[in-house]
Amino acid sequence: MNPRILILTNMGPKASAPFQGQFVRTQMQALSELMPVLYFYMSWHSDSRLNRLLKYPVLFLQFVWRYVLSRHKLDLLHVHFFYPTIFLAIFYKLVRNPRVKIMVTCHGSDIYYYEPFSTLYRWSCGWVDQWLYSSEKLKQRAWQAPDDAPVISAGIDATFAQTEFLSREQKDIDLLYVGALDQNKGMDRLIRLLPALADYKVALVGKGPYQTRIEQAIQLYPNVQLLGPKSSNELKVLYQRARCFLSLSRNESFGLVMTEAMACYTPVIATETDGSMQQLADRPEWLIPQQTEAELDALFPEKIQQLLSLPDSDYQALQQVGREQAQACIVSEVALQVQRIYQQVLGKNE
Structure with missing residues (x-):
C-alpha cells in the first residue's frame, strides 16, 4: 500500500497576489507525477481585516475536518513554511497518529520574521523529523539545522x-x-x-x-x-x-x-x-x-x-x-530529490 503523504502550506493565492504559493503547488504537481500525494493549502485568503483575523482558525478547522477526522491515517506531513503551519502537523501527531513523520521545508520568512526565536518557536522545532532549506545561508540562520539537512530549491516550473x-x-x-x-x-x-x-x-x-x-x-x-x-x-x-x-x-x-x-x-x-x-x-x-x-x-x-x-x-x-x-532547479529534478527524501524518512518507520 502506498504511504499517504500530505503537503501542507499556509500559502495560497489571493486577489492581490494570485500566484502566491505557486512554487509549492508546482512542486506538488511534479511530485504527483512520481507518486500519490495530497495537498492542503490556505484556500480562504484575502486582504480583508476579517480574513487577517480569522484565516488561521479557519485553516485549522478545515485541516481537522479533512484529515484529523478522516478514517485514513497520514504517514508523512510535509510542511512548507515552518511557522506557524507546524502547529497543524503537531496537532495531527498528538491526536490522530503519533507515528506520523513530519518534514519541513523552510523558505525564508518562516525564519527571518521570527528572529530572535521565541520559546514556542524553539519548542515546535523539536517535533520535526526532517528539515529542508531553500538555501545554505538560510540553513545557517535557522535555530535548529542538522548538518545533514538537505538544501534544495523549491523548483522552477x-x-x-x-x-x-x-x-x-x-x-x-x-x-x-x-x-x-x-x-x-x-x-x-x-x-x-x-x-x-x-x-x-x-x-x-x-x-x-x-x-x-x-x-x-x-x-x-x-x-x-x-x-x-x-x-x-x-x-x-x-x-x-x-x-x-x-x-x-x-x-x-x-x-x-x-x-x-x-x-x-x-x-x-x-x-x-x-x-x-x-x-x-x-x-x-x-x-x-x-x-x-x-x-x-x-x-x-x-x-x-x-x-x-x-x-x-x-x-x-x-x-x-x-x-x-x-x-538543476527545474522542478522535475527537484521532485526526484524530494521523493528520495520521502522514501528515506518513511523508511525510518520500518
Missing part, C-alpha cells in the same frame, strides 16, 4: 526547461522585475531609482501593496511599464526579451524569479541576500551590498550600465553560465 536563446541585440526590454510589489522586495528602492533609469526600457511584473505608489511614480516615466501578474508561459517570453533582471530584495532565501530569468538566458543584478549570494556566488560583481541605501542607489545604475555595455562575448558567457546553473 517545467515551462523553463526549454527556452529560446536571444542575443542581447535581439532583446527589446532593458530591465525586468518580477515579483510582489512590496517593501521586502524593494519597491521603495525601485521608485527612488526611476530617475536614473530614464534611458532604459523597464518592465515590472507583479502585484502588491506598493502598486498604487508605483502607478503614480511611473506617470512621469513613459519608459516604464507595469504589466501586472503573469503566468509561467507569459513570464518565459518576458524573461527571454529582457537584457537584465533586477532583484532589489531586502530578504530573499533563494529567489526563484532570479532562477527563472537565468533559465531564459537573462543575466541578473541583485542585492546581497541569502538567495542571491548563493545563486551568484561565482559572479559577485553583480551583487549590490545593502549596507546603506545611498550606496545601493548609486551602485544599481552603475552596475546596470556596466552589464549592458559588456562585450558581446562576455555577455553571452553570463547568459550561458546562468542557464546551466538554472537547469
Whole structure:
C-alpha cells in the first residue's frame, strides 16, 4: 500500500497576489507525477481585516475536518513554511497518529520574521523529523539545522526547461522585475531609482501593496511599464526579451524569479541576500551590498550600465553560465530529490 503523504502550506493565492504559493503547488504537481500525494493549502485568503483575523482558525478547522477526522491515517506531513503551519502537523501527531513523520521545508520568512526565536518557536522545532532549506545561508540562520539537512530549491516550473536563446541585440526590454510589489522586495528602492533609469526600457511584473505608489511614480516615466501578474508561459517570453533582471530584495532565501530569468538566458543584478549570494556566488560583481541605501542607489545604475555595455562575448558567457546553473532547479529534478527524501524518512518507520 502506498504511504499517504500530505503537503501542507499556509500559502495560497489571493486577489492581490494570485500566484502566491505557486512554487509549492508546482512542486506538488511534479511530485504527483512520481507518486500519490495530497495537498492542503490556505484556500480562504484575502486582504480583508476579517480574513487577517480569522484565516488561521479557519485553516485549522478545515485541516481537522479533512484529515484529523478522516478514517485514513497520514504517514508523512510535509510542511512548507515552518511557522506557524507546524502547529497543524503537531496537532495531527498528538491526536490522530503519533507515528506520523513530519518534514519541513523552510523558505525564508518562516525564519527571518521570527528572529530572535521565541520559546514556542524553539519548542515546535523539536517535533520535526526532517528539515529542508531553500538555501545554505538560510540553513545557517535557522535555530535548529542538522548538518545533514538537505538544501534544495523549491523548483522552477517545467515551462523553463526549454527556452529560446536571444542575443542581447535581439532583446527589446532593458530591465525586468518580477515579483510582489512590496517593501521586502524593494519597491521603495525601485521608485527612488526611476530617475536614473530614464534611458532604459523597464518592465515590472507583479502585484502588491506598493502598486498604487508605483502607478503614480511611473506617470512621469513613459519608459516604464507595469504589466501586472503573469503566468509561467507569459513570464518565459518576458524573461527571454529582457537584457537584465533586477532583484532589489531586502530578504530573499533563494529567489526563484532570479532562477527563472537565468533559465531564459537573462543575466541578473541583485542585492546581497541569502538567495542571491548563493545563486551568484561565482559572479559577485553583480551583487549590490545593502549596507546603506545611498550606496545601493548609486551602485544599481552603475552596475546596470556596466552589464549592458559588456562585450558581446562576455555577455553571452553570463547568459550561458546562468542557464546551466538554472537547469538543476527545474522542478522535475527537484521532485526526484524530494521523493528520495520521502522514501528515506518513511523508511525510518520500518
